[in-house]
Amino acid sequence: MSVALGTTRPLPVRTTPVGDPGDLLASLPRSAPYAWIRHGEGLVGWGEAARVAVPPGPHRFAWAREWLADILGEAHVDDAVNTPGSGPVAFGSFTFDESSPGSVLTVPQAILARRGGRAWLTTIGDTPLETFTPIRDPGHISYGDGSLTAPEWEHVVARAAARIRDGELEKVVLARDLLATAEHPIDIRLLLTRLAHRYPDCYTFSVAGLVGATPELLIRRTGQEIESLVLAGTTPRGSSAADDLARGAALFASEKDRHEHECAIASVRQTLAPLCASLHTPDEPELLVLPNVQHLASHVVGRLADGASVLDVVAAMHPTAAVGGTPTATAIDVIRELEGMDRAGYAGPVGWIDAHGDGEWGIALRSGLISGRRARLFAGGGIMGNSDPASELAEAQAKFRVMQYALEG
Numbered sequence: 001m002s003v004a005l006g007t008t009r010p011l012p013v014r015t016t017p018v019g020d021p022g023d024l025l026a027s028l029p030r031s032a033p034y035a036w037i038r039h040g041e042g043l044v045g046w047g048e049a050a051r052v053a054v055p056p057g058p059h060r061f062a063w064a065r066e067w068l069a070d071i072l073g074e075a076h077v078d079d080a081v082n083t084p085g086s087g088p089v090a091f092g093s094f095t096f097d098e099s100s101p102g103s104v105l106t107v108p109q110a111i112l113a114r115r116g117g118r119a120w121l122t123t124i125g126d127t128p129l130e131t132f133t134p135i136r137d138p139g140h141i142s143y144g145d146g147s148l149t150a151p152e153w154e155h156v157v158a159r160a161a162a163r164i165r166d167g168e169l170e171k172v173v174l175a176r177d178l179l180a181t182a183e184h185p186i187d188i189r190l191l192l193t194r195l196a197h198r199y200p201d202c203y204t205f206s207v208a209g210l211v212g213a214t215p216e217l218l219i220r221r222t223g224q225e226i227e228s229l230v231l232a233g234t235t236p237r238g239s240s241a242a243d244d245l246a247r248g249a250a251l252f253a254s255e256k257d258r259h260e261h262e263c264a265i266a267s268v269r270q271t272l273a274p275l276c277a278s279l280h281t282p283d284e285p286e287l288l289v290l291p292n293v294q295h296l297a298s299h300v301v302g303r304l305a306d307g308a309s310v311l312d313v314v315a316a317m318h319p320t321a322a323v324g325g326t327p328t329a330t331a332i333d334v335i336r337e338l339e340g341m342d343r344a345g346y347a348g349p350v351g352w353i354d355a356h357g358d359g360e361w362g363i364a365l366r367s368g369l370i371s372g373r374r375a376r377l378f379a380g381g382g383i384m385g386n387s388d389p390a391s392e393l394a395e396a397q398a399k400f401r402v403m404q405y406a407l408e409g
């Protein structure tokens with residue numbers, strides 16, 4: 001299960017400062033890259049010093065923590081930079097459903113990073129010289145339905161809304177998938193470059209074939225400080241500036257969306273409070289305006305009470321009501337019953353962790369699983385008792401546009 005490729009254990013790790021590397025994504029030599037980028041800052045990685053398939057089940061985060069403690073804890077580290085993200089780093093993607101296989105952790109052999117005017121390179125072992133393979137356009141993209149057609153999905157949304165009205169649950173997030181096929185193999189570097197340029201406010205990520213640009217920060221840990229950006233409540237962008245403003249105002253005033261957002265905030269508050277010495281959640285959400293949609297957004301900050309790592313916090317928070325529902329266990333049952341698909345890494349935690357337990361993890365939204373010429377794209381939304389299936393479908397279509405743009409340009 002655990003694989004170390006071309007390196008010895010303990011891992012010999014070296015981090016050195018480097019001059020401004022320019023566009024981090026342009027440095028990626030291969031088409032199977034690791035990335036976590038926002039506003040040009042973050043980490044990109046390539047090669048695999050170690051990787052593991054995390055076994056599914058209720059203890060998967062504890063299992064992952066032990067694997068990381070073993071691999072990163074015993075590494076021989078020469079770190080001349082000493083900042084979050086320097087030294088050995090593991091990238092990870094966890095499936096939405098704990099019972100689904102597909103969760104992975106990888107320690108890349110090389111990581112190039114930049115934050116706050118500093119840049120550094122981490123290498124593990126004798127990193128082989130990379131030849132830069134040229135990036136090729138995937139050509140024409142055709143789309144097909146995933147597990148459900150659009151009308152079938154609308155029907156499922158209507159059923160979920162009826163069950164909410166009957167009192168079985170308060171909120172559930174339902175998603176659907178689309179299957180894209182390209183003329184030529186899809187080079188993930190091209191998708192990342194497009195996403196990072198068009199969605200600079202989002203976290204553009206790539207971990208083991210899962211690629212996307214998510215606006216939702218599940219958790220960032222820097223020492224004892226933590227941050228989260230909670231999103232729930234969405235409207236597509238308008239056709240003009242005036243239409244945009246009107247839609248934003250309507251979203252802000254919408255009882256359905258405010259309630260949907262409150263469920264998400266409550267779930268985050270409930271899971272973070274026991275871990276924190278202090279925690280601040282705003283009384284009112286703000287509007288986050290992205291190129292395709294507008295969201296209700298709440299910026300949460302806190303200070304951890306003890307030495308929980310970022311992965312411990314991820315384990316406590318996932319799944320928030322922004323991707324599961326309220327109450328969580330009932331919502332997960334309804335998702336399993338109604339969606340008719342395995343979400344794989346979509347809506348699961350994705351991000352990175354360093355040897356000190358610092359890191360950044362997002363919720364893998366606006367994303368797709370890339371394999372050869374194929375991409376499986378995912379999008380969904382929060383369903384409430386008064387949800388209109390046609391509006392929910394329109395919202396999901398607006399969210400699909402992120403990955404459709406990545407594929408088509």
Ligand SMILES: C=C(O[C@H]1C=CC=C(C(=O)O)[C@@H]1O)C(=O)O
Nearest residue numbers: 232233234322365379380381382
């Ligand atoms: C489930 C998704 O979005 C979530 C995050 C932000 C807003 C959401 C909403 O308004 O429904 C969803 O909770 C998705 O992008 O597939």
